[in-house]
Amino acid sequence: MATVRLSFSPAPVHVRTARLVGVAVARRAGVAEELLDEVRLAIGEACTRAVALHNQYRIPDLVMVEMSDSDSYMVRVIDRAPIEASIGLTKLPPDELADESLTDEALTTGVGFALLAGFVDDLQVRPVDEGAGTEVRMVWPVGRR
Amino acid sequence: MELSLTTRTVGEHTVLDVGGEVDVYTAPRLRERLVELVDGGSRHVVVDLARVDFLDSTGLGVLVGALKRLRAASGTFGLVCAKEPLLKIFRITALDQVFPIYPSIEAATSTSSGDNPPTA
Numbered sequence: 631m632a633t634v635r636l637s638f639s640p641a642p643v644h645v646r647t648a649r650l651v652g653v654a655v656a657r658r659a660g661v662a663e664e665l666l667d668e669v670r671l672a673i674g675e676a677c678t679r680a681v682a683l684h685n686q687y688r689i690p691d692l693v694m695v696e697m698s699d700s701d702s703y704m705v706r707v708i709d710r711a712p713i714e715a716s717i718g719l720t721k722l723p724p725d726e727l728a729d730e731s732l733t734d735e736a737l738t739t740g741v742g743f744a745l746l747a748g749f750v751d752d753l754q755v756r757p758v759d760e761g762a763g764t765e766v767r768m769v770w771p772v773g774r775r
Numbered sequence: 776m777e778l779s780l781t782t783r784t785v786g787e788h789t790v791l792d793v794g795g796e797v798d799v800y801t802a803p804r805l806r807e808r809l810v811e812l813v814d815g816g817s818r819h820v821v822v823d824l825a826r827v828d829f830l831d832s833t834g835l836g837v838l839v840g841a842l843k844r845l846r847a848a849s850g851t852f853g854l855v856c857a858k859e860p861l862l863k864i865f866r867i868t869a870l871d872q873v874f875p876i877y878p879s880i881e882a883a884t885s886t887s888s889g890d891n892p893p894t895a
Contacts, residue, residue, distance in 0.1 A: 642798075642799040643800045645798060645799050645800060646796065646800060667860050670829070671829075671864070674798060674829075674831050675831060678799040678831060678832065681799065682799075723869070727839060727868075727869060727870060727872075728839055728842060728843060728846075728873045730843060730847075734836050734840055737836050737839055738836035739832075741832040741835050741836060741868045741870070742831070742832035744867055744868045744869070745832055745864065745868060748867035748868070749867070
């Protein structure tokens with residue numbers, strides 16, 4: 631099993647770096663080529679969510695991304711925001727998406743979760759084991775090498 | 776790939792060609808450009824996503840913001856997108872039911888502005 635761990639300051643500019651690393655490790659792990667766009671999008675969404683939460687709660691701590699492969703390719707994106715922040719993860723129905731009263735933040739959060747749920751078959755969002763924060767855990771199958 | 780934004784006029788439509796990656800870092804620039812267009816008097820805006828390599832929820836939020844802004848100004852807003860990976864993003868988020876999505880610039884700009892009636 632190989633593990634790659636990346637930590638970054640909670641700034642939007644670094645999300646792209648996390649995506650690039652995540653896809654490079656996925657390719658190396660043997661994730662099917664046709665899934666790599668989905669891997670890229672899902673890692674980006676999870677990191678965007680983490681950065682937004684750190685900024686919302688003025689948390690300077692690093693966002694952590696851990697990629698590992700064994701029987702499958704697993705990516706964990708860990709934030710340090712209060713756990714109640716994760717309750718906002720709800721998918722929005724179509725008639726609410728363009729509703730005038732919906733804030734940009736709520737829309738982006740809802741759409742981001744829809745993308746995560748839509749692109750990742752094996753998705754878990756759960757509290758971290760110690761301290762504040764949530765872990766978004768995503769798993770993709772790997773081919774035999 | 777860096778975000779690129781180019782504006783041109785096709786008939787009564789303002790076409791914004793977007794290229795590169797639209798994400799949490801670059802989406803504010805797209806938002807600024809769309810706001811400039813509407814504030815500058817554009818009322819029928821088409822965003823061409825043909826050269827977009829990556830689009831995330833932040834970018835989608837910016838596009839919805841532009842749609843709302845134009846509706847409020849009795850304008851129209853459409854997207855040009857024929858790439859299956861991007862179309863899948865619109866389907867998964869149900870935003871394909873919110874945006875008029877056309878396969879080509881010709882299709883987007885040949886329709887009457889009244890085809891996309893404002894809801895205001």
